[in-house]
Amino acid sequence: MATIRAFRGLRYSASAGPLESLVAPPYDVLSPEEREAFAAKSPHNIVHLTLPEAKPDDRSKFVKYARSASRLEEMRREGVLRPEERPAFYRYTQTFAIPGADRTVTRTALIAAIKVEPYEKGVVLPHEQTFPKHKEDRLRILEATRAHLECIYGLFEDDDQAVFRLIREAPCDVIEDVTTEDGVHHLVERIDDPDWVERISKGLAPKKVWIADGHHRYETACTFRAALGDRDGEVAEDFMMMALSSIADPGLVLLPTHRILERGPDDVRERLKADKRFAVVEAANEELMSRIESIARAGGRAFGVALPGETGLVLEVRDLGSLTGEGHLERLDVSIVHSIILGQILEVPGYDGIAYTRDPSEALAAVEAGAKASFLMNPPTVDDMRRIALAGQKMPQKSTYYYPKILSGLALWSLNDFQA
Secondary structure, X not given: OOOEEOEOOEXXXXXXXXXXXXXXXXXXXXXXXXXHHHHHHOOOOOHHHHOOOOOOOOOOOOHHHHHHHHHHHHHHHOOOEEEOOOOEEEEEEEEEEOOOOOOEEXXXXXXXXXXXXXXXXXXXXXXXXXXXXXXXXXXXXXXXXXXXXXXXXXXXOOOOOHHHHHHHHOOOEEEEEEEOOOOOEEEEEEEOOHHHHHHHXXXXXXXXXXXXXXXXXHHHHHHHHHOOOOOOOOXXXXXXXXXXXXXXXXXXXXXOOEEEEOOOOOOHHHHHHHOOXXXXXXXXXXXXXXXXXXXXXXXXXXXXXXXXXXXXXXXXXXXXXXXXXXXXXXXXXXXXXXXXXXXXXXXXXXOOOEEEEOOHHHHHHHHHOOOOEEEEOOOOOHHHHHHHHHOOOOEOOOOOEEOOOOOEOOOEEEHHHOOO
């Protein structure tokens, strides 16, 4: 059973300044230049905590984590950040236009504290691979600050939308309202009525939860808790902050994450055209995305390969059954790109020479700037993720991109504010 509970959120006060100057996207989607731009908006912007600055005279690479902890304490002392008077859930809605589509949708999430459980317990399930170097960074900042500075994102099973309706119907107070530069409207409402908090907690208790975004941070929280050893009763380290959406929410949107091959063979075009498992046609790089989307709508499977010189390739799978095994993971677009196109045909070892983007135009620009190729894909579905997780399997890293990202700075949670 999932243990979901209300918590005393740590939120910006009015003295902190305009909310739009304080919030930012999650730490792992910001380039160094973007981080600096957000940091310049306000000395209280959330990136000063989530992405602390390393300075030339630092005695070690770990000093920046202490800097984040010190700034967090300073912001609390000055009243820039203040804890809620009592535990609450937060209903978080994001209203946005779907990139490349002519419609606007709203996605609803419940920001809550969730008990971290090892994957083998089958309560919280992963769907993507993780890498140690990313987890070490997040563990250092969690140890230093003793705070969850950002929400990760999860989905809960809810085929009849019963919990989704509970969250939507709960009485609440509007506490945050901001539209970010990307046009996404973020609304945060506090749910602190004890009866409704209990109803929502009970509704979520029997549900499985899939990590949609934030695998590294979840596994970091598990490591952090394990280091504490056995304890009687619940302790703060048992929990982390997560935004939870119903898997039946009509506002769930997945975007593809395209692959940029920065280093590889010089004869990419020739190798791909010679492989008879694909029907290969040449097309202008600018047309690749629309072509593979059209093939997918017709029930086919295809990939766009942008190449230097403005002309790339459309690779349409001739026979999926003979190309892959019967497993659902093997048949995903991202698996075919990594295992067959990159691994077998181009003989690219590992992931070190690969960059990622959800922007097709950025993928096209990369090949004109020196990349060997960019691979454009259609996105996986929510059901793909669910089936992979239930089977105990993991997709390659950056296989899913839930849009939009959970905004950082709307709510934080300090373990020092935990109430057993």
